[in-house]
Amino acid sequence: MNNRHILIIQNEEDFSHKATYNFTYARIIFFSFLAFVLIFVISFYLVNTVLAQWFDPTHAERETRKDLVTMSLSLDSLATELENRDLFIQSIKRVLEGDEGTGKEELAETEAGQVELSRNPNSQEIDSLFKSEFETGGDFLLGRNIDNMELRQTYLFSPISGYVSQPFDPKNEHFGIDVVSKKDEPVKCIADGTVIFASWTQDAGNVIAVQHKENLISVYKHNSALTKEVGNFISAGEILAIIGNTGELTNGPHLHFELWYNGSAVNPEDFIVF
Structure with a gap:
């Protein structure tokens, strides 16, 4: 396997020397194996990427499932966005139409919150903080200067x-x-x-x-x-x-x-x- 051999290439007509190659059978087997592995890796890569649609019978089904999952996620986010937009538009409509129903509900919630606040031992401290925020201009004030x-x-x-x-x-x-x-x-x-x-x-x-x-x-x-x-x-x-x-x-x-x-x-x- 490790014996050295010489491959001489000569011209057929005048037997002139063209090339000489030194080799062993072990080297030939090693490079043959290396070429086989390289061809196998390249073939495997191509079959699973570029040529998958021709060689893999489940490729189309898997791609369809991926598209369906992506579309489902997009529809869910779009539905949530539309729902939030509808709620926002409905609130604006109620303001424009002068609907007092929402105001009454908010008043009831405020009164309930005040009852709960009165039971809180730290209610005076919270009330002072609220007054301080109101005097300095909190985020709830309409018409505040918005630097956007x-x-x-x-x-x-x-x-x-x-x-x-x-x-x-x-x-x-x-x-x-x-x-x-x-x-x-x-x-x-x-x-x-x-x-x-x-x-x-x-x-x-x-x-x-x-x-x-x-x-x-x-x-x-x-x-x-x-x-x-x-x-x-x-x-x-x-x-x-x-x-x-x-x-x-x-x-x-x-x-x-x-x-x-x-x-x-x-x-x-x-x-x-x-």
Whole structure:
């Protein structure tokens, strides 16, 4: 096995020397085995990856199962997102329609919490902490200064051209601004979005609300007419209503415009030039 051999290659016509190779049978067996292992590994890799769809009869079934699992996870997350969005939209609708049912339930929960708090020996300390947070301005205060770069960097169209007759004043429950303009002036959408509310309310008359990206909602009240319905997709600058004087809480033709970001009312004049 270890005896050395010489392989000489010569020209057939003149017997001139071309090449010489030294070898042993042990070396030939070793390199043959090494080539066999290399070919086997490459073949195994190709059969399980590139050529699996031709050589593996269960490949299609396994890929289908993977796709089904991925689609199932995507549907679950989408269903959860839609459910949360529906709850958010329903709460906004209740606020716009002036539904007092939710307020009563929250009042009952608050009273129950106060009874439980009164039984707590540390209730005075908790009450002082609450007063301190209220005086300094907690996160629950509407209209607080929200320094959100994404919202500030987003360009928002002016819904109407005119002058602001009443500014944003959340302390007096005025969660928007009043803009006076010409008669029958069209009201335009501030950004791309979907109409989530378009109806008549006793206090605000014809009201339309649009859901935008970044959890931003724009509300337009006291319109004489609405040009869009719930579910309609609307582009930035597109007309959605006509300025009017509808509803009980109005004293002349104007647009009451509100911006809600992450469930809190913000000052429209901080983001839009009127």
